[in-house]
Amino acid sequence: MSDAPVRVAVIIGSTREGRAGEAVARWLVSRARRRDDLEVDVVDLADFDLPARYLCAVTPDVAAFTGRVDAADAFVVVTPEYNHSFPASLKQAIDYAYDEWQAKPIGFVAYGHGSGGLYVIEHLRTVCTELHMVVVRGRVNLDLLDGDIEADGPARDAEAMLDQLRWWGLALRDARAARPYVS
């Protein structure tokens, strides 16, 4: 068993020009980096040229992305809601990895105009279960039209989610080291 900091990859799911996702991720990352029990890696999907069509060969950017997923013990996905679901950029990236996601916890910071990202999280839960991940109960929902990211509520929600991610991150890291996961 190791108490070494849990390596959390914070994935920025929107690659839209002029996206709000970068600012939302900055807020989350600044909170997570104040903690000494987490080590944060920001994985910005806009930095990867992931092919829109599946190719037979693994491209350097696909390998770089899946390598970052593999290195993480836990994930926070920062995602907007697009038409009550997640953006294509995020689904495309999720689908490029498989084993690298397994037996690891994931939490969500979701935002939108109106719904506050409620629907996108429910869709992602289904996807993550298929990938043998553990979705933590804690979550952050932000309505960008009617809410203050600096208010106490989102901060409390973020800390609760990060606490749960750490717990599951430690537990599942030990479990993966003890015996291979059965997928």
Ligand SMILES: Cc1cc2nc3c(=O)[nH]c(=O)nc-3n(C[C@H](O)[C@H](O)[C@H](O)COP(=O)(O)O)c2cc1C
């Ligand atoms: C194609 C599209 C669909 C959207 N659908 C929803 C929606 O279903 N619910 C919602 O609350 N906001 C919706 N929005 C608003 C976005 O959540 C909001 O613009 C957000 O800033 C987008 O994230 P981004 O700027 O990081 O890309 C939609 C925006 C776009 C571009």
